[in-house]
Amino acid sequence: MDALATLLYDSRAHGAMFCRSLLDSPWAVRFANDAPLTLLTMPSGAGWVLPEDGDPVRLDTGAAAIVRGPAPFTVACSPDAAPRVVVLAEDQCTDELGRDLTESSRIGHRTWGDRPDAESVLLTAGYQLREDISTHLLATLPQVVVVPADLADCPLMLMLLDEVAVDRAGQQVFLDRLLDLLLVSTLRTWFDGLGADAPAWYRALGDPVIAHALRLVHDDPAYAWTVGELASRTGVSRAGFAQRFTRVVGETPMAYVTGWRVSLAADLLRRTDDTVAAIARRVGYSDGYALSAAFTRLRGTRPGEFRRQAAATPV
Known part of the structure; x- marks a missing residue:
């Protein structure tokens, strides 16, 4: 997608x-x-x-x-x-x-x-x-x-x-x-x-290489993506892909992958009773500790605390 x-x-x-x-x-x-x-x-x-x-x-x-x-x-x-x-x-x-x-x-x-x-x-x-x-x-x-x-x-x-x-x-x-x-x-x-003022992720849909990379990440966030793997799948060099992705999207490929995985994890923490470890595996982390480190760095709170705060917030 x-x-x-x-x-x-x-x-x-x-x-x-x-x-x-x-x-x-x-x-x-x-x-x-x-x-x-x-x-x-x-x-x-x-x-x-x-x-x-x-x-x-x-x-x-x-x-x-x-x-x-x-x-x-x-x-x-x-x-x-x-x-x-x-x-x-x-x-x-x-x-x-x-x-x-x-x-x-x-x-x-x-x-x-x-x-x-x-x-x-x-x-x-x-x-x-x-x-x-x-x-x-x-x-x-x-x-x-x-x-x-x-x-x-x-x-x-x-x-x-x-x-x-x-x-x-x-x-x-x-x-x-x-x-x-x-x-x-x-x-x-x-x-x-x-046009040129559209958000970077939307403009990226007009770039065949970057649009393909985004689809790969969105369709299978749990895959062990690397810059080299994404470059290979999109048919360009590693260095060229990294520069092109950063220029078009506004952040590095792995920063985007991490941000997307954490967003997916946050949604699952809100909507499901799955354990943090199970959610971690669904979004591409080896265990709950790895997810917790990335989640805390980007959201400023641990997954468990995020879930408790979400549950206490009226919908």
Whole structure:
């Protein structure tokens, strides 16, 4: 798999929170649901995405936006509009004073707002990610990513909008899969548009040698990779490969391998009850001591302590 595929492969939507808001001006909706990523679009009307700490970002009709969480953010008709609705969960919203609006604002299935034929329609979907694997992805994203309407995947957007408005058998699974496709499509379009400013691991996909090396590491992290082995598998000299990899990716081949293995280990520590020794073997270390040394050096804490802290942190 390539780098983007690996980062998103197991980060599939499962029970994602969808909300269709029907709004008349002046309007502003604050989202405080702690989602790591939120995908949103305005099929009609236009507005502004107002991050907690950052400049307002314009959201035109039909454009797609991704907001990096979990910090709250607001979507409003203008940058100076004050929130009058706060979304806390798919079935929970309040006014700015904390008074419950869930039932009084409900218009239909997954739909809240002012009236059925309101002038603006805002569609949002909260997305969960595998926290440690996706660190590489999240670290490269600004707080708000916007893909213009002419580049957004309109057929998928329309399918999502139509499905949210009705209640059908198997709907959550259908919506989750649509959201997966939209997330990948939107991120890929945005990264492609960055050109030379795209993150190093994404630019590397355009280099046949380095892209091949990354796929090898991602597909089999437990293999005993060396610079020489990666160079041999990609058909270039050891010295040439090392220089090329460092120039394209921004770190040495073995630093990348170590970082990837530790990220995999961190995810397994969160998601499984496997022993540290078992996890070490799965990600390419001979035993738990070797993994612990690398993990502590990169994360500043031992694997066991990391697991205890993760278990004590609310999801």
